[in-house]
Amino acid sequence: MERALKPGARDWGWRFVLIALALVCSATLAQFKLLAWADLQLHDWLTRSLPQHPAPAQITLVDIDERSLAELGPWPWPRPVMARLMQSLRERGARLQVWDVFFADSAQGNESIAAQLGAGSDIVLGQVLILDPKIHNPPQAGQLRASNQAPPFCSLRVETKGYFGVSKELSPAWVGHISSTPDEDGRLRRLPAVLCDEAQLHYPQLAVAAAMALEPKASWVVKPGGFPLGPTQWLERAGLSFALDDKGYLSVPYAREHTAWPAVSASQLLAPSAEVPSLQGQIVIIGASALGVGDTVSTPRHPNAPGVSVHSELLGAALEGKWLIAPQAPVTLAALLTLLVVLVLLPIARPERNLASIITYVALALLVPFLVALLGRLGDVMLPVAAPTLTLVVFGAGVLVAKADSERRRAQQLALHLESFLPQRLAREIAFQTPGSESLGKPCQGVLLALRVQGLERWTSAVDSLQALGVAHAISTLADHAASSHGGALEHVRGEVLLMAWPKADAPCGSAAIEAAQTLMQELRPLLQQNESLRFPLGLQAALESGAFLLGVAGPQASRRPLLLGPVADTVLAMLPFCDELAAPLLIGPQVAQSQPKQKLVLIGQFLLPDQAQPRSLYRTEL
Numbered sequence: 202m203e204r205a206l207k208p209g210a211r212d213w214g215w216r217f218v219l220i221a222l223a224l225v226c227s228a229t230l231a232q233f234k235l236l237a238w239a240d241l242q243l244h245d246w247l248t249r250s251l252p253q254h255p256a257p258a259q260i261t262l263v264d265i266d267e268r269s270l271a272e273l274g275p276w277p278w279p280r281p282v283m284a285r286l287m288q289s290l291r292e293r294g295a296r297l298q299v300w301d302v303f304f305a306d307s308a309q310g311n312e313s314i315a316a317q318l319g320a321g322s323d324i325v326l327g328q329v330l331i332l333d334p335k336i337h338n339p340p341q342a343g344q345l346r347a348s349n350q351a352p353p354f355c356s357l358r359v360e361t362k363g364y365f366g367v368s369k370e371l372s373p374a375w376v377g378h379i380s381s382t383p384d385e386d387g388r389l390r391r392l393p394a395v396l397c398d399e400a401q402l403h404y405p406q407l408a409v410a411a412a413m414a415l416e417p418k419a420s421w422v423v424k425p426g427g428f429p430l431g432p433t434q435w436l437e438r439a440g441l442s443f444a445l446d447d448k449g450y451l452s453v454p455y456a457r458e459h460t461a462w463p464a465v466s467a468s469q470l471l472a473p474s475a476e477v478p479s480l481q482g483q484i485v486i487i488g489a490s491a492l493g494v495g496d497t498v499s500t501p502r503h504p505n506a507p508g509v510s511v512h513s514e515l516l517g518a519a520l521e522g523k524w525l526i527a528p529q530a531p532v533t534l535a536a537l538l539t540l541l542v543v544l545v546l547l548p549i550a551r552p553e554r555n556l557a558s559i560i561t562y563v564a565l566a567l568l569v570p571f572l573v574a575l576l577g578r579l580g581d582v583m584l585p586v587a588a589p590t591l592t593l594v595v596f597g598a599g600v601l602v603a604k605a606d607s608e609r610r611r612a613q614q615l616a617l618h619l620e621s622f623l624p625q626r627l628a629r630e631i632a633f634q635t636p637g638s639e640s641l642g643k644p645c646q647g648v649l650l651a652l653r654v655q656g657l658e659r660w661t662s663a664v665d666s667l668q669a670l671g672v673a674h675a676i677s678t679l680a681d682h683a684a685s686s687h688g689g690a691l692e693h694v695r696g697e698v699l700l701m702a703w704p705k706a707d708a709p710c711g712s713a714a715i716e717a718a719q720t721l722m723q724e725l726r727p728l729l730q731q732n733e734s735l736r737f738p739l740g741l742q743a744a745l746e747s748g749a750f751l752l753g754v755a756g757p758q759a760s761r762r763p764l765l766l767g768p769v770a771d772t773v774l775a776m777l778p779f780c781d782e783l784a785a786p787l788l789i790g791p792q793v794a795q796s797q798p799k800q801k802l803v804l805i806g807q808f809l810l811p812d813q814a815q816p817r818s819l820y821r822t823e824l
């Protein structure tokens with residue numbers, strides 16, 4: 202019943218210090234590789250769990266699948282077969298052919314491939330720069346083909362010690378690298394947009410080279426990304442856009458399973474009588490999906506995904522502008538997310554809360570970052586949540602430890618105080634059953650209303666038990682509603698007596714208690730008249746006064762009982778028997794009467810209450 206004290210300047214100062222420490226901690230943790238790895242695992246799980254996006258209508262895959270290998274023979278196929286496939290795609294109206302295949306050796310039939318390349322600039326070939334430094338004596342096959350139209354930056358500088366380039370007999374207009382750069386856990390999540398060698402030659406990624414082929418007359422434009430949720434920069438060419446991180450890498454969105462892409466088997470395209478979907482105006486990406494070819498990579502969606510799906514995702518994202526964004530300022534975002542969670546929980550995190558409440562808040566604090574990550578992914582942004590989560594765990598554990606230590610010390614202080622008037626063993630048992638300085642109760646200064654349903658105990662022993670329980674429940678419900686609607690609360694039920702309290706010993710609370718008593722008695726009279734009998738009548742007595750009282754609990758934790766004690770409680774209980782003698786169903790004590798307008802109350806007289814040293818003036822309301 203005491204007013205909650207507002208945090209003082211010192212409390213707010215400590216809160217600001219703790220918030221600042223949390224932000225610094227979160228920003229520091231965000232730079233650890235282990236937490237970055239945890240973020241990647243979370244976003245991989247979200248990638249698999251969230252609904253798939255529909256495949257772009259402009260892209261069709263040409264699968265070198267098991268059916269094609271069975272009908273056309275084992276991989277690699279002869280060059281004339283590959284040339285026939287190129288010609289078939291061109292004849293069917295394909296806008297652009299993107300080959301996730303390299304032609305590095307001078308094989309028989311290269312002239313047929315050269316003829317197809319010379320017939321137009323609608324074919325993009327692949328080449329591989331070997332980036333793994335652990336490979337000793339890497340092979341060097343064909344020639345690496347750099348591009349003078351590549352974007353003007355370098356995602357990764359490499360030494361071209363090993364590569365699978367393009368045969369010297371071929372002169373493609375467009376070539377893109379299909380080099381793989383998996384993360385330490387083996388999953389491929391991003392690729393360098395442009396590789397550069399020691400001679401400052403530029404090698405664009407296959408999807409980037411495809412964008413060049415689609416818009417050969419356009420030029421590259423590099424724009425900064427939006428802070429803080431945008432990428433570091435955008436790479437744009439005509440209507441195509443690529444989201445780049447701080448190193449110039451492309452984050453592969455993996456918006457769908459490989460099987461979600463519209464696909465045509467390569468063997469169908471080489472069969473004159475086969476019916477295949479129209480490829481008119483389509484961008485076709487040719488690659489191997491057969492497991493026997495071995496062109497697979499581990500992705501967040503699948504441990505053995507066809508490599509062609511990676512390039513399809515990149516080109517599809519460039520066409521639609523829908524990328525999975527790796528924000529440019531993860532450290533700042535981690536601190537901001539921590540601040541957001543703290544500001545959400547700070548208003549409800551009070552120091553007087555018990556351990557169960559604190560554990561609940563910590564659980565909520567751990568849930569909020571996950572929900573934030575989910576919301577971010579719905580907006581195609583990979584938010585860093587591992588650092589804020591760990592920060593909240595550390596600070597939550599610290600709060601729990603501090604709270605437990607505070608409870609232990611408070612219990613020790615309470616035990617020492619109780620030992621002054623209780624046996625030591627009993628004092629310590631009581632103190633540690635309910636640790637805390639306010640665990641036994643709290644002193645209050647307010648208005649107390651006692652209401653007695655006279656004859657209720659005798660009546661309940663003579664009627665049906667269900668009727669008795671129903672009436673008792675109705676009485677308590679009406680009392681609780683009348684008290685709460687007038688700013689008070691039903692605090693204790695003691696047999697026939699219900700005790701209601703108001704938080705202040707002032708005029709407004711006194712008036713509210715009087716109004717609540719009058720309302721409650723008007724509501725209870727019809728209920729009692731309906732259920733009473735001539736033998737067991739039911740009546741109402743009410744008394745109210747202001748002063749000091751104590752609200753508390755007693756007993757072990759498993760069987761707590763509410764208590765309401767103190768001078769004013771004794772006073773209102775002693776006033777109740779005078780209601781019948783004075784023919785006043787509602788008696789009002791002098792403390793409440795002094796705060797009320799005189800015209801509303803009538804002095805009955807002075808009476809010596811039981812166990813009182815001095816007579817006390819009693820009042821009633823005007824009739």
